[in-house]
Amino acid sequence: MTEHDKGAHISTIVSADVWEATCKEIGDGRWNLLALWGDTGLVRMALWDTRENEITLIGLACPEGTFPSVARHHPPALRLERAIKDLFGLVPLDTPDTRPWLDHGRWGVCEPLGQNRPAVAKTPYVFLPAEGESLHKIPVGPVHAGIIEPGHFRFTASGETVVRLEERLGYVHRGIEQLMAGADLPHAAKLAGRVSGDSTVAYQLAFARAAENALGHAAPPRAHWLRALMAEMERIANHLGDIGAICNDASFPLMQAHCGILRERVLRAAGNCFGHRLMRDLIVPGGVTADISAKATDILRRLLDVLQKDLPPLVRLYDNTPSLLERTVGTGILKPKLARQYAAGGYIGRASGRNFDARRMIHYPPYGALNFEVQMRLDGDVNARVWIRILEVKQSIALIRQILDGMPEGNIFAPPPLAGTPREGYALVEGFRGDVFVWLGLDAEGRVRRCHLRDPSWFQWPLLEAAIEGNIVADFPLCNKSFNCSYAGHDL
């Protein structure tokens, strides 16, 4: 059992001075900002200690409805603060950007999780200026040309070259955190699984672990292994889809056709083994709801054989097609310094030299018992992000083999105990896109009082704005797909 599993963790409520000092230390890189969110009359922060490799949670009471801005010292906190202001009405003092973020003035209410006041008159959203000779603007979205999620991109271009990209998100804000409040654990777990459809396993895993952390409860060993099996299946399916889609955006649909076949095989195997192609609603607080039979194990082993046979020729195809590499190499470079500053997770961070993988750093079960290496590169371009995905698919295949070989027998579910007292818990797990953080507060009846789910995209979206600068407009879809940030996960 790891440290993380030992009972409920209680965050420390600190003074404004300590809060401010911590913000400065985050700005200096001593801590990574994992999450920043609002609670009733409180702001909370989750930090990653870069020296001790530990998570620390702090909170600051806001009796005046204000708190010292984190973004003043650490720009990655900016959108999180704007979201806190929109949802809770807690005002970040001396923040560099006072514009709303999730609130587009269409909800009919203000501060829905705070005072919940009737909406005030809507003010037009002002995009950041870009000045210079013969610049032009290209507005894109929220409805995009492909089968993708909605969001708005405002490009300022000089000829073909992007001078500035500004994102505007929040279009798929569904108010999940409010729907969570008062929900019992099974219902809240369902909501968690619908935050971001491509990461339904990762989210339900993070939610279940946070609930178990709050209740000082451990799922049975076999449940941990089954959860990891689903998480690795989800990773493979998404990475395959992404590799194909990135190549398609570089006008090479052959790769997409073949990756699409492999992805479909993974989803069909998941459907046959677990009863749901995306493996939704299978991970719950206390364990999992579906076991795998001997027949299912055979299906999975055959799938792994097919993947191992069919993937290498595709990788060679990618690597031996100069016209494709011409598009991906050197395009959309994300500098390692920025990846570090934003604590960017997943393939985005790891393609730009940030050696962070929650499976390795936190060793949540069963990953402590499995052999794998965190894949990392320093070049940070589209090609690097493709390669991290290729290497991770190979690694997940090896991980699933280890999981199938080492899966312990036994129960798959142990009912969580009653709460009894108000509690809080948290979890950080590695989804395909990066680390998903979940914090929740339970009331004495065991219902969710407040739950915050932080998608890895919060710290990846702003980096896309940086990576596209100086690239041509036509390479934006390619860069965007290589990031593949979540809209739904971010907007909540």
Added chain:
Amino acid sequence: MKKTLLQGIMRRPLTEKAPAPDEAALAELAASVNRAAVQKLGRSLAIRQVDAGSCNGCELEIHALNNAFYDLERFGLHFVASPRHADILLVTGPVTKNMQEALKRTYDATPDPKWVVALGDCACDGGLFAGSYAVAGGVAETVPVDLHIRGCPPDPEKILKGLLALFERQKMPEAS
């Protein structure tokens, strides 16, 4: 690359037999769709997908329709990049208030005759998100809907069965 392309020609295709149209979808369409419009459109329909607040799960399964197993285009159904080129709006998600205007404008930009398909449990009635301050409800609350395809998300075969019902409607007598 040559080898990969050659294999594509030599091997048996992965594409599977077409499923029969969904009975429930046929019944719903009988009541809602004008037969004259269907005849005008023939057997080629352009689909514009609109995510109006989905978790992206439905989009993943819509994407799958384009893979070699389902090969949507063989039925004359294809996805287009603009509502101005579309016959069908395939709408997912509970319609969020932040997307409501964009959905309405997309609907208005689609030329008549047009059909709207609400895809997924959320698009049908708001799903788990119904009642939220940020959600306007199912698609029908914002634009008229001709066909509902349920599921969370519906798998590609189910989506295909629903869409194929649009063609079958041509052979059926006019609804009274």
